[in-house]
Amino acid sequence: MDIWFLLTPRYLALDFVGPAEALRMAIDEGAPFRLRVAGPARECVSSLGLASLIDPLPEVLADGSLVVLCGTVDEDADYATPEAQQLVAWLRRHITPQVQLATICSGALLAGMAGLLDGRSCTTHHSIVGKLAAVAPAARVLDNRIFVEDGNIATSAGITTGMDLALALIERHAGADIAARVARRMVLYMRRSGDDPQLSPWLAYRNHLHPAVHRAQDLIAREPAQRWAVEELAGRVHLSPRHLTRLFREQAGVGIVEYQQRLRISLVRQLLQQGVSVERAAEGAGFGSARDMRRVWSKYLPGSPGRPAV
16 A cells, blocks of 8 residues: 655644654554655755655556645645645646545645545644635534544644544554554554544543553453453453552553443444444443443533434
8 A cells, every 4th residue: 555645845744754653663563555755846845944855746646545745834835835736736636536635734725725625524733724614615624623534535633633643544454453553662542533522531541651551451442342351351461350450540540440431432422423323322332221321421421422413
């Protein structure tokens, strides 16, 4: 799978190197990716003043390729340049339903200028949401989102959220195990999803470095609907149940049962947003009934789970 990072002059260095490093590490872990870097300018200078020689824009993209657009220092000035406009014209010609597109930060503006976001849900950095709505009036611009996926196009809020998006793409195309290994190498636990406006339970409670507790959290997060007995978790991470229970609360700041219930409720929310009924969502998240799910929901979240918008 070819992954093309397309850079314009004064691109934001972190928008590029963060996701690119995550994808490179995925290759180290066995992901079938090939990274390419190209752009309209042969010599491209980053926000840090570092100059790089990059390939010209490709004339042909293989089906299944992923194109990544990074943000820039000053979108008003930088995207008015001939180089940026050349890239916009290239995007119009080459981004087809067979090609995937991901944007980071203000890179969404380039996609909007090319008309690629029309009729789609999308997002960008909170400071330029209004600009994206103006550039792409036919798009559904969502505020306060980590990233948004709509068909073959994904848009992210930028900076660190580009790495959240990269991890999600790794998981989709190379599997959850490789994504988890990359997250661990980066000390960046990946459990923020695109629908999470702020810190989600998938990412929360991971601000520690205890390997056994992380392994237990990985097991629960991989299969939140499973009924995890403390004894089984403890055996899988080679600790006694009592020791794991104490360490889990001490390191994660939350108990094992509460951690799993919060993940289950987050899973219910995702299912409801996909149009699944309350009963099916409860079942899919491992609750015995919708009544049990509502009881747990009311404990951790305000509002009612009966409405998919919640």
